[in-house]
Amino acid sequence: MTAPFNFGQLKFLKALTEALFHEAEMMISADQVVANVCDLFEKIGGTKLDEIRLSLTATELVLGGPFFTENDVADRVERLTDRLKNSQIDLFQDMARLRGIIYACYYGHWQPGLTPGDQGANAANPVHRQIGFTLPQFRQRGDYDVPLAPVHGREIDPAHILDADSVGQEYDVVVIGSGAGGGVAARNIAAQGYKVLIVEAGPFYPSPAITHHELDMIARLYKHGALQTSTNRDFVVFQGRCVGGSSTINNGICLRVNEAGRTHPDAPDVLAKWASIGAPIDAAAFHASYDAVQARLGIAPIEPRSGRHNGPHLINGWTSYAATSSNPRDRRAVADWFAKNFGPPNTVNACAYCGYCNSGCAYGRRMGIAQTYLPEACRDFGARILPDTKAERIVWQTAYDGRREAEAVKLVLPDGSKRLVRARVGVVVAAGTIASSKLLDRSDIDRTGYQISLNVASPVVALMPDGVGGDAWDEDQMSSYVDCGDYLLESHFQPPMSMASLMPGWFGDHAERMRNFGRVHSAGILFPADRRGRVKDGKLEFRLDASDDLPVLRDAMATLTKVHFAAGALECYPALAKGQKVTPDMDVDAFFRDAIREQDDVTLSSSHPHGGNAINENSQHGVVDLDCRVHGTTNVLVTDASVFPSCIRVNAQWTTMAMAHYATARGDPFR
Template sequence: MAPFNFGQLKFLKALTEALFHGAEMAISADQVVANVTDLFAKVGGTKLDEIRLSLTLTEVALGPLFALVSVETRVERIRDRMQNTSFDLFQDMGRLRGIIYACYYGHWQPGGEDENAANPVHAQIGFTLPKFRHRGASDIATPIPPVTGREIDPAHVIDAAGLEQEYDVIVVGSGAGGAIAAHNVAAQGYKVLIVEAGPFYPSPRITHHELDMIAQLYKHGALQTSTNRDFVVFQGRCVGGSSTINNGICLRVNEAGRTHPDAPDVLAKWSAMGAPVDAAAFHAAYDAVQARLGIAKIEPRSGRHNGPHLLNGWAAYAATSSDPKDRRAVADWFAKNFGPPNTSTACGYCGYCNSGCAYGRRLGMAQTYLPDACRDHGARIIAGTKADKILWQHAIDGRREAEAVKLVLPDGSKTLVRARVGVVVAAGTIASSKLLDRSDIDGTGKRVSLNVASPVVALMPDNVGGDAWDEDQMSSYVDCGDFLLESHFQPPMSMASLMPGWFDEHQARMKRYGRVHSAGILFPADRRGHVDGGKLKFRLDENEDLPVLRRAMATLTKVHFAAGALECYPALAKGQVVTPGMDVDAFFDDAIREADDVTLSSSHPHGGNAINENPAYGIVDPDCRVHGTTNVLVTDASVFPSCIRVNAQWTTMAMAQYATGRGDPFR
């Protein structure tokens, strides 16, 4: 069934024509609407229902006969009621612009890279697909060869017909927490079933068609938001979880020489909160994961534009700063699980990390722990299947004991699968909280933390040395103590959705795609949210979080100028420009009055089912076992008692290793 009715399609076309007023379109407004339609047909579900409602409300907000008035009148209404408004509901509606721009710059001709060598939108902004780029000193196109032999054997991904009635252990979730737990439990000799709600997408199926990959591999097509729509929350929904579509960043909490020396000691804070973690054992868990994933500092060649831009800009900025914390800041290249670096299988820096690695070079869960668990220890994966509820019986000591999990199969039918030994929950902060709540575990989904991100794009004088997009998406960082700065760059669709600006101004910025450099801020919002009704409610604290947000955005803007930027485009709803000579601090104090004034996102939700020795203050004990149960573990980031401040991937993996890799967790 078509996702939109005739009236909605007519409105989408009228909105597209207005948003591109004064701009040169390389494809028609009808084609953009077709791209929007295709995206939401694939996403479906509740997110499609939300976008339908949003279209209806936006059409009402933009006044009568919007599709029939002149384009100039439409533009005037959009400026008044979406771009320059301070009314929260209208600001939320303004986020539709990002969808329209994404579906223009994410245009893909039918077929693969060959059929898109002359993609008209790519040509308009001077972008070249990876297959046709000149790499190194070569003067001819040098495609990136795929790495083979790492993928999960398709025979190990079963369908409903292959599902047995009972297993020893059922693991819910196949991402950073679930895959490692499944591997370690299977290595103990248990018969393991891994349940994944998303599809199985091995590397050879992944393409550079961003719109398609985002729809297929992300929860809600990367359009999941907090209930107040202040935050976009990115989470993977596929075999391998977010490790399939992330930037591979690997930072330990409080790592000497890699994180700011003044940053709060995360493990000490947890201990003081009643959540003691054996620091030596936890770092041994980091070490074990590092050895399997080949985690190492990336090769500078893979981040040759935005990476040094941030590092050099920081050096110039810090040299003039009077803040002693700036002089103690750590500026370095990221360590990643890509490759490993400096080998023949190292990252090919195509720049498409967030839509999946088509070359098998990312050592994510689907290239390491999952195939190991299946091939070496007999585990099996069922994809496209939701864990609906854990069913209980009572143990001799009175505690609850999981005896089965109710699954919703791909065709919508339900079945019970017995768990003879136990259950591991590792579906991510939001989904794990929902599953435990449906399973009658009280108090789940509380005190959720986010690492909050927002970009600042900078226009440089020229693109001497190559196009800024020809590299790894994220390569360098600066840890400033209470926030981080991270270099990044995105392929056309993703860059268009985060590029500030409206109408022809937005296109003017995109046409200078090779000349803009980009970086983002990342700051911890500690225990500000909770999962309610299956959705994340999250609100920044006006007195604590907003000042950090303003200071971080101002600092990054100054770093861009120190690196030679001509002007900066912070991700503000109104699309303002910052130029050298302005009072940058005063500008952000005025521009950011509330969270709605700026585009905010997070890929790192954690907390909700915190570790605590006392059941009154946490869901799991220090061994990650659900309080009051004998055989249910939670091994994902939802057990973190507070915000860890840095990227959560490696710490989530370490937590799963810590919980399941030090012996049999069910004995």
């Protein structure tokens, strides 16, 4: 493969790395960091590689062109500080996010071994040693702990995976997307006797192939290597791109909309809102779909031992904070453990809490789509999966009543060739909010990709007193939450590479915070940004409302910071572009009012894009009807989160699965 960067770009990357680690001890060389960056983008390739090349060239020019690489490190630090770290210019703030890639490629360093992801070769990984991190294979586990051993028998049979030579010319139903929406729909439709082909743009990566080499897994299992952004680069949008979709690389969080006892009583009623805007859903049937998914995935509140450090930190901190709060909303808040499809809990197959959920479960313990609905669809009902394949467009014919009827799907196969695969009965689109919108648009469906919502996330890291709280990395990544009504607070902690990319701070400050890896705890906010975005020219365009959204963002960040302090934190590091720290003696509310003037001032992300192809009984206001069938067509369904008419405000996995079940399990959806 051709090297991803030219000589000048490599030289700039090295100079940038040296500056970002100024006055910090490096356990690997700047050249090795650059090699890790190259390895990452070599695997990602495509348009994202083109974007980063352009960004490197532009950033070098902003920093002084060739003079930047020739200057001494102190001068480079000064330029970075003046032109990127402290800049209020949007373009320069976007360029500043390169720091996250450099830090990720330092702390994600992996030493090659005899096998892919060889933990043994990394027992003495110098970067891990520097921050006091221990890989799962070498952690001390007692009788109380779930063993870190693989669970067998859940994976998809490789014989059910097709390639360009084995894919047929026609099927009854073609399902586009193998994640939460596509997997559930495919199983239900196949169970009705239809011959089903499941098309997936990403690779087939069963649990035994997954490792703890973060850089490798992130590059292979995420769309654009987890570097997918909105058009303004203000939001990172995390989406899985593999068989099983995002259910393969998420934290398994399962929350229903407005679940009694687990949702703030003052939170908006999501299904009532849908009904008010033309999307009345049968609530009883929808909750029956939740129940069916729950039974299949073993969804239940997690065992507290799996979130033994960071999880109680948030719950205990909230209890202390709420006891002194004068806000009645806080006294009505719900603080609890997450329910998940990891396990099921309290069984021998329960989550072993290695802390690597977001780079895939190497132990087959996650009851994801690729361990449940997809194997069943293939094994019991004859469905087949075609990975590494893009659905280019739906090909139409005219039905007897004048409506459009899907006749075939044009595919770009793994070998690069194109082929029409006939769909005798129908097509299901479930490629995710952005990809489904793009496919429907390419297929001449009007008004797709509008009014997209995000559950917007941003972290706040807290430094705890030495010896307090335990190693937050030695547990489930996300275990507890607080529903505050307007937003959620969620405990979370990441392995070194991902945590480094999220950790605020520059230069020596960032290095010092990472050296305290065993002393920091972390949580994030999650707030609903309702129908603020659209897909334009194939990318997500999204902007928060300055009047409605930014005050919620500031309030959520301030509240979470106060909760950390109530739990005993010495100082907090919110995910601000400038990397400021907050201490208990500060006016926290005033700090965030001043620090967050616009969305560029804070690192924002989302794993839950939804909407774009909304349900509505009126074809002028939505793309699909109340049965999730595309308006004006006879046989095309959309069964992913893109059909949600408004923001659901909680993690979207379970609701997406329930929607797919609702659309495909209440009778034959094609009759």
